[in-house]
Each structure stands twice: as C-alpha cells, then as structure tokens.
Amino acid sequence: MQVGSDIEPISNNMPGSSVVPFQNIGRPQSPESSPEELAMGVSASFWVQMRFLLTKQFKLKMRNKLLTAAEILMPVYIILFLLLIRRLDVIPFKVIVTPAAEAAPRHSVFLTPEPLFTKVLSESDIQLQKDTISKYKYDTDPIRYGVAPKGGVLASRVADALCLMDQQRFTTTKVNATFGDGIPCFGVKMFVQASELYASKGRFDNIKSGLDFGVIVDEANNNFTLVHHEFALMNASNGEEQESAAVQNKLVLYQSMITAIISSKGQASILEGPIVPPMPTIPLGTLKVGETQMLTPYLREFPTSERTVIVNFLKYIFAVQFIQVLVLNYIGPMIRMAQEKEKGIKRALLLKGMSPGAYWATWLISETTTILISTCVAVGMLYACQHFLYTEVGWVFLAFLLFGIAYCCLGFLLSFLADKAHTLSMFAALFNLLTIVAFILVQLLMINPGNVSRGAILFLFLIAPVPFGHIMYEMISTEVLSKGWTPGMSEYGQLAYGFLAIDIVFYMSLCIIIENFMDVFRDFTKKKEERDLTDMALATSGGGGIVVRGLKKKFVVTEKNEWGMMKKKIVQAVNGLDLTVADKTIFCLLGHNGAGKTTTMSLITGALYPDEGWAMVGGFDVVKQRSQLRKSLGVCPQFDVLYSELTCWEHMHLYGGMQGLTPDECDQEANRLLGELDLLVKKEQKASDMSGGQQRRLSLAVSLIGNPKVILLDEPTTGLDPANRRRVWKVLQQQKRTSTIIMTTHSMEEADLLADSIGVMSRGQIQAVGSTLELKKRFGTGYLLHILKSISFKEEEVLNAVHSAISGVTVSSNVSGEMALSLPLGQEENFPLLFDEFDAKKEIFGLQTYSLSMSTLEEVFLRLAEHENNEGAEVPAAATGSSPPILVEQSKAAGQDDNSNTLTPSAPSVAVPVNGGGGGGVGGG
Ligand SMILES: Nc1ncnc2c1ncn2[C@@H]1O[C@H](COP(=O)(O)OP(=O)(O)OP(=O)(O)O)[C@@H](O)[C@H]1O
Ligand SMILES: [Mg+2]
Numbered sequence: 022m023q024v025g026s027d028i029e030p031i032s033n034n035m036p037g038s039s040v041v042p043f044q045n046i047g048r049p050q051s052p053e054s055s056p057e058e059l060a061m062g063v064s065a066s067f068w069v070q071m072r073f074l075l076t077k078q079f080k081l082k083m084r085n086k087l088l089t090a091a092e093i094l095m096p097v098y099i100i101l102f103l104l105l106i107r108r109l110d111v112i113p114f115k116v117i118v119t120p121a122a123e124a125a126p127r128h129s130v131f132l133t134p135e136p137l138f139t140k141v142l143s144e145s146d147i148q149l150q151k152d153t154i155s156k157y158k159y160d161t162d163p164i165r166y167g168v169a170p171k172g173g174v175l176a177s178r179v180a181d182a183l184c185l186m187d188q189q190r191f192t193t194t195k196v197n198a199t200f201g202d203g204i205p206c207f208g209v210k211m212f213v214q215a216s217e218l219y220a221s222k223g224r225f226d227n228i229k230s231g232l233d234f235g236v237i238v239d240e241a242n243n244n245f246t247l248v249h250h251e252f253a254l255m256n257a258s259n260g261e262e263q264e265s266a267a268v269q270n271k272l273v274l275y276q277s278m279i280t281a282i283i284s285s286k287g288q289a290s291i292l293e294g295p296i297v298p299p300m301p302t303i304p305l306g307t308l309k310v311g312e313t314q315m316l317t318p319y320l321r322e323f324p325t326s327e328r329t330v331i332v333n334f335l336k337y338i339f340a341v342q343f344i345q346v347l348v349l350n351y352i353g354p355m356i357r358m359a360q361e362k363e364k365g366i367k368r369a370l371l372l373k374g375m376s377p378g379a380y381w382a383t384w385l386i387s388e389t390t391t392i393l394i395s396t397c398v399a400v401g402m403l404y405a406c407q408h409f410l411y412t413e414v415g416w417v418f419l420a421f422l423l424f425g426i427a428y429c430c431l432g433f434l435l436s437f438l439a440d441k442a443h444t445l446s447m448f449a450a451l452f453n454l455l456t457i458v459a460f461i462l463v464q465l466l467m468i469n470p471g472n473v474s475r476g477a478i479l480f481l482f483l484i485a486p487v488p489f490g491h492i493m494y495e496m497i498s499t500e501v502l503s504k505g506w507t508p509g510m511s512e513y514g515q516l517a518y519g520f521l522a523i524d525i526v527f528y529m530s531l532c533i534i535i536e537n538f539m540d541v542f543r544d545f546t547k548k549k550e551e552r553d554l555t556d557m558a559l560a561t562s563g564g565g566g567i568v569v570r571g572l573k574k575k576f577v578v579t580e581k582n583e584w585g586m587m588k589k590k591i592v593q594a595v596n597g598l599d600l601t602v603a604d605k606t607i608f609c610l611l612g613h614n615g616a617g618k619t620t621t622m623s624l625i626t627g628a629l630y631p632d633e634g635w636a637m638v639g640g641f642d643v644v645k646q647r648s649q650l651r652k653s654l655g656v657c658p659q660f661d662v663l664y665s666e667l668t669c670w671e672h673m674h675l676y677g678g679m680q681g682l683t684p685d686e687c688d689q690e691a692n693r694l695l696g697e698l699d700l701l702v703k704k705e706q707k708a709s710d711m712s713g714g715q716q717r718r719l720s721l722a723v724s725l726i727g728n729p730k731v732i733l734l735d736e737p738t739t740g741l742d743p744a745n746r747r748r749v750w751k752v753l754q755q756q757k758r759t760s761t762i763i764m765t766t767h768s769m770e771e772a773d774l775l776a777d778s779i780g781v782m783s784r785g786q787i788q789a790v791g792s793t794l795e796l797k798k799r800f801g802t803g804y805l806l807h808i809l810k811s812i813s814f815k816e817e818e819v820l821n822a823v824h825s826a827i828s829g830v831t832v833s834s835n836v837s838g839e840m841a842l843s844l845p846l847g848q849e850e851n852f853p854l855l856f857d858e859f860d861a862k863k864e865i866f867g868l869q870t871y872s873l874s875m876s877t878l879e880e881v882f883l884r885l886a887e888h889e890n891n892e893g894a895e896v897p898a899a900a901t902g903s904s905p906p907i908l909v910e911q912s913k914a915a916g917q918d919d920n921s922n923t924l925t926p927s928a929p930s931v932a933v934p935v936n937g938g939g940g941g942g943v944g945g946g
Pocket of ligand 2: 130618619620659
C-alpha cells in the first residue's frame, strides 16, 4: 500500500546530482551579523560594478555590429551628401558673376556680395577685380572724406569706418583689420568745426584737397549725418533745387555702410553685404556736380569670375545637417536603454544590487567611446570634403565631441519619457525636430541681438543642438569669408562651447535626480502607517525572514465599456496582504491567474511601490531601505530578463559582479550553478540561441549567484521538463540551508514537495496559509481508499467491515474492477484495525490490492477556488466532523497560524499517520 504523497522523494542519484558539491560563495551569513553588516559584505564596490557593467556594454556593442557601425558611419553618409549637393548644380550654388567690364557704368559703388563658401578668391578673380578697378579711374581714387567736429569718440570711429570702406575699395582680398590697427588711410580729413567742413572745396573743383563727402558728427546724441560735399557747395551757390534723389540715395547708402561697420565692432562686415548674387546693377539716379557735370552713380556687385557661393539660408541647412551627423549617437543609446528597461533587465540588475551611479556612468563611458570615433570620422570627413578649410581642427573636434556627448546624454534623459522602445523612438524623432526649430529660432533672434534678452538665448542653449548649431553657423559664416573661426571672434560662440559642457552635467544630473525622485516623492506623500510593535520586533529580529502587513497595490487599467468607449478601471491587485515567512524556509505562494502573486513579489522586492502597508525583508524595509535590501536579494522574475546577445557565462559574471563577487568567484559559482542546473554544456551559448527551458534555468542560476539572503522566484519551473524540474527542486532544497525562499508556482506537486509553508492567494489576499499537511487537513476531503477487486470480490462484506471500523465512509466510485471509498479525517487511529482485517481476510473479501492516499493539494486548491467563486459561502468542512475549516483571517499571518510568534519553520508536509508507516508510506496487499 502506498500512503501519502505520490511524489518520490528527490534522490541523490538523479541526473545532474554528480556536480560540484554545494558550497555557496558570497556574503557571510552569520546570524550575528546585523542587516547593515550583511549588506556591506555583499555590496560590490562602485568600481567593481563599473568593471562588470562596462564589460557588458562593450560586449553588446561588439555584437550589435550593425548598429555600432551605423552610429560611426552616419557622419560619412551626411557629409558626402552635403558634398554632393555642393557639386551638383541643383541649387544655384554656382553663380557666374562677371559683369562685362565695358558695360559697367562709371561712378559705381561696389559692394562685395557674399563671398565664397569654401573657395578663396582665385588669382584670376583678383586680377579681374584689379582690371575692373583700373577701368574706372574715378572709383579707384581714394574718395576724400571730411569729418567734423574732430576729437570725439564717435568722430574717430566714423573716421576708422571710412578708412575701412576706402581700403575695401582698394583691395581685392578681404579686410581683416579691426579698429586701431593703424590702417593706412589718407582719405579722411578731420575738421575742428562743421563750418570748416562746409567751407572746404569739393574735388570737382580740381583742387587736390577737395572732399567728396562730409560727415557731421553729433557726439552728444551718438549720431552722425553724411553730407555730399558737392551738395554743400551747390547749396551754398545755387540753391536747394539742385538737390537730387540720387544724392540722397547715395548718402543713405554710405551712411548705412558706415553704421554697419561701426556696429559690427570693427569687423569689416561690409564685405558680406546684404545682397544675394547675382545682384543687378542698381542706378542711384543722376547726380549733378557743379554747374554742368552729370554723374550717374551705380550700386553694383564687385565683379569676380565664376565661383561657388552659399546663400544665407544654406548656412542654416548646413548647420542643421551637421547637427544630424551625430543623430544616431542620440537615438541609438536612448532606444537601447529603453529596451533594457522594457525587458526588465535594468530592474533585474538593480535588484541584484547594481548601483544606479555605476549604471549611468558605464552608459556614459561606453557611449563616449563610440562618439569619439564618430567625431574623428566626422571631422576628418569635413576637412577631406573641404567643408571646412581655415578653422583650426581642434575647435571643430572639440565642438563635435562635446556635442556628441551632450546629445547622447539628452537621449538618456528622454529615455525616461516612455517605457516602450517604439514609443520612445517617436518621441526622439519629434524632439529632434523641435531642437532644430529651437536652433533656427535662436539664430533668427541673434540677427538683431539687441531686441532679445540674453537670458532667453542662454536658456535655449540648454538644448544641446542649439549651441552646437550656433557654433557650426558661426564657423560656416567665417569660413565663407576665407577665414578660420576662433572663439575670440564671438561671445556667443564661446558661450556655446561652455554650454555644451554644462549641458552634459545638466542632463546627467537630471537623470540621477529623476531616477531617485519618484521614490523620494512617493515616500514623502505616502501616509505614515502605524506599525505593530510585535510585528516590528519580528521583522527586525535578524536573519532573512519576511514580514508583510496590510500590503495594498492597485493598478489603473483602461478597458472598453459596452458602448465601445475606453474607460478607466481600478484593479486591486494586492488587497491588504499579511504574510510571515520564517528564515531559511521555502514559502510557496499558490493562486489562480491574476491572483496577485507577481504583484506581491514585485512589492516585496521593492520593484513596485505599495499604496498602503509595509514589508520588511531580511530586516530591511522594502521602501525605505530599498538599496540595502537589493544587495541581499536574488530574484527570478516570471518572464526571463536576459540579454539576448550575452552568453550564459557572461550573464553569470555580470550578475555575480553586481553581488560583489570577484571574476574568480564568478567562475566558481557559475560552474557550480550551471552544473547543478545542467547548463554547463551551454555556457558559451548566447541567450537568444537557447531554448525556453534553458533560458528559464539560466534566469534561476542568475538569481542564485552570490548566495543571496532572500530569494524570490516567480514560477521558476514553468516550461521545464520533469528531469530539470527535479534538478531545480534539488538546488532549491540545498539553497534553503542559507536563504529564505518565496516562490510562486502552479504546480501543486512542486509546492507539496518543496514548501515548508504554503499560502493560497486569491483576489489579492492570502485565503489560507499553513503547511501542506495542515492545509490538507483543513481543506482537504480526507483520505481515499482504493481497492482493486479480484473475481471473488464481496462488496457487501467489504463495506460492512469498513463501516464497522470507520464512520462516515462514502463510496466515491465503483466501476468494474476498482472501488474508491472516501474516509473522513479524524479517525486515523482506526485505520490499522481495518487494514489488519483486510490483510487477514484478503481471500474471503476478494481483494487484489488496496492503497490509501490523502487528498491532494490540488483538491485543496480547487476547494478554495470554489469557495472564492461562491464568495461568502463557507468552505465545506473537511470530512472530519470535528474540526471545521478555517480560512486565514487577514490579521493572522502564517507564523501565528503555525502557533508561533517567532520565525521558525513549519512542519514538513510529507508525514502521513497511517499504519505507523510515517512519511514514506506503507505498502499493502
Ligand atoms: N502593470 C500592471 N498594470 C495594470 N494591471 C496589472 C499590472 N500588473 C498586474 N496587473 C493586474 O493585477 C492583477 C494581478 O496580477 P499578477 O500579475 O500579480 O497576477 P499573478 O497572480 O501573478 O497571475 P499569473 O499566475 O497569471 O502570473 C491582474 O488582474 C492584472 O491584470
Ligand atoms: Mg504571475
């Protein structure tokens, strides 16, 4: 006769049992150690974690070759594309501006249009300009200016500006001079008083010292007026009717040119000019000089040969394209980070004790290496394709490097916006567009910097692409002048560099603040609950016990109502859960799908924040001491959280490293655990190439590495074949020597065999708790007596014998050669008498064999589930007639129920009080 559980005890010669003997490596677990000491012992130093995490980052980079290559090669693609645009005549980059020298009218005012983008004026251009100038003798003479009154600051500035203008007319190369450079200039004469200027003769009187223009300066109002000297003369001699519109036009033009030079603080901005080529020759009207001479001055472009120019708006396009050069260094890490979060790997690493600081630092370092390579490629390409020629390569490199890192950190920061990688990629693209808009906005605001607050511009500089775009814009604008850009040229340029560095610190600080903010915020807002002193004493009594009181967690879900409208609904996943698990025991949490088991596990690990209630695990509060708690936890989530690109062995090293093991210890532990779980043959295989069951075992191995004090396993054996399930059971039974284990399972067989105590959960609450035996006693149907009939079976006599020995027996089934009788609980002492009679009268009763079994855990589970379905109805009494079943009151925890207020394990579940046979059961018949 077989009595008790059908499950064989786990034998030592099962497959995989010949592996390395059990010898845990990890933190010391002396019962005297305080939780803090234990935590300190297991804590991997920041640098050790950095090392393991960096190894992981670089391995993933090496294995994601396509993505890494795309990040590095993106600059090549964009810069070549820009080169192609410039080479093709799609947009009028190439303009032929060679007005026929003969056709050019005399008395022209030459304006140099926007100069070359990359090309310097060629020798032929210079010659052409010289030739043109020589044809217009008049224009090549220095125009003579008079400025009055002399001595003031503005007067000297105006004189400087006039010199620059004059110099421009005489040179064929760019004027690089700034004020005070002592430009040789002989065209400006200073007068002490305005009247002297008016009295001086014009040059058309053929007097050598005659003037063309006079400038009357009003120092008090910071203002000046240009007067045409001939006009002054005419004014004096012939009256006002001589004044012409042309004269006014010309005066206005010159005035604005001088103003432009002065306001540009000495840079010869007149060279750039406001005119987009090809510029028409604009007649300025007719100018009457003296009594007879008529002149027609023209505003026209300075002639050059065929050349490449870039118009203003193209500078924006180029700057925007340069921002896009590093766009993959922004989107790539953001998406990969989101994937790590989406798969739950980041959470798993945090639960294994990973320091958030080490996490962020390793991401930053690993991404910086890719950015460094991308930057080298980008800058090399920029110079190779002659997009840049004059600016020192160091400034360009620094701008790209700082921007690359800042842009990537911006990606890290944005990764908080969504948990799903695909949602985030949409955010990333949208944000990229917005940054470009911000950049263009800032550039437009800067056209007239006086009208916009400096604070507003600097505020927008906190968006990394804005300062970088500005640097690029300035560099392009300088390059088109055939000059090299230096930070000394512009205040905003210098600020932009500074802000790129500030942005890096700003984004990273925000990441770390946000990482911790939610917890701090929740901690602050959560209402303080009263904690029972006895419970607290129990929770802090040392060891790895778990005490949970009044834990609640709800989720808000959206679902369609009867009209097809989306409606919010609250799901109370955990609803006032009380639980006590003794140190170094296995507690099994059973429950139907959606009962709240996984949510409970997440609350206990600190992965989810409870709405109400509290939990202490191994002496640590799961909310307030989350970081210490995580250093002593091993967690195997319901769904595998593995890096598909890392091998078995690499996973063990990574997670071992988070628990503070050295590489040697990781090797040793990996050998032991993979051996025990029959995974050694797969140790070099990538997780993506492993079967579901193999991945499950790897997840389990990962949760056990480092010998954590408390282990939480959510359905660890789902999907495993029977042999591997047994391996896992064996490992868990060994692990129980040093750790407290809570596991969920849908396998009653597993719970029956492994659990020291079992909790049956439903609707977010524990409905019943106790050892297997206790649960069977309370909620089981009693015992089942199976009888195998022979041909001469005497049914009536057998039933009489049974009824006379035991009362309340019912026939469960009676088909062909078998009969099953239900025997109630509480009359176990009468069983031996009955079995003695069966043995003695075997032939007379016509019995072949008989066996006795207790009701299964599955029956218990189903009975509890049935009760849940008929909510409010009492669970039918177990067939004892003496002890009515008691559901666990929520205020009572397992420990109390097991009549203990201390964390002591409950009784094992395999003893059956029949025939003196004990736990192994007795054979009969
Ligand atoms: N992130 C979430 N958002 C919304 N609802 C959730 C979330 N997680 C769980 N729930 C809800 O909470 C309830 C409990 O879920 P939980 O995953 O804890 O159940 P479970 O007992 O682990 O089930 P199973 O045996 O199927 O794993 C379910 O009704 C589920 O729909
Ligand atoms: Mg679950």
